Amino acid sequence: MDNNKIGEAAIRTLVEGWAKSVRNRNLSGILANHSPDIVMFDVPPPLQSKGIEAYERTWALFYSWSDDPVVFDICEMNITAGEDVAFATALMRCAPTEQNGKRAELDFRLTLGLRKIADQWTITHEHHSIPAI
């Protein structure tokens, strides 16, 4: 297996672990492989959130809509990895509770940017979105 395939496999494991941490409301797991300087483009406003503390706050907002069991599923993922830079794209599904108390299925798109820092793949960018109506 060449180095890029090894990188892709490591990143797949990392992203699947991150999504599992989201489902488990495990905040330290969510943050475990993120850069202090992460730039987040999230589904709800603001336009961007810079830095790990602002990133952490986006999860408090997410959990304010997400009842148990939390849905945060990777439907389809593609990873492009070089020696020390990579990105991943995915189609995702969550299930926010709406104002009427019903849970909706919400499909969204995810792009991740990663750097290998001190031999560890680290997420430096996340972009979550839904199409605008």
Add this chain to the structure above:
Amino acid sequence: MDNNKIGEAAIRTLVEGWAKSVRNRNLSGILANHSPDIVMFDVPPPLQSKGIEAYERTWALFYSWSDDPVVFDICEMNITAGEDVAFATALMRCAPTEQNGKRAELDFRLTLGLRKIADQWTITHEHHSIPAI
């Protein structure tokens, strides 16, 4: 200048040229450095557009809203480049014409994924979005 800095500079020139092609309604310029297999997550539906022909159709939709002069400005851009994989994030602005005939300023987020193929940086992924209301 190390190779990654050279890559970042080449990608900055490529993305600035692409945005200029958008402003100039120059479709061959828009498509010049894109992979046949590009995966596009656009501002309007659908959830994703796969392949260069579907990508090309997203621009017909964009121009159906965009009167002259076309606004498609890079407000802030950051590029992370390795030897042969890179990604770029940007805050962008366009100015669609609304149903009342007025032009709105619309700030949006852009993430690009790139691979170096045959010594040429090539866009294999685009993610454009606005925050959901």
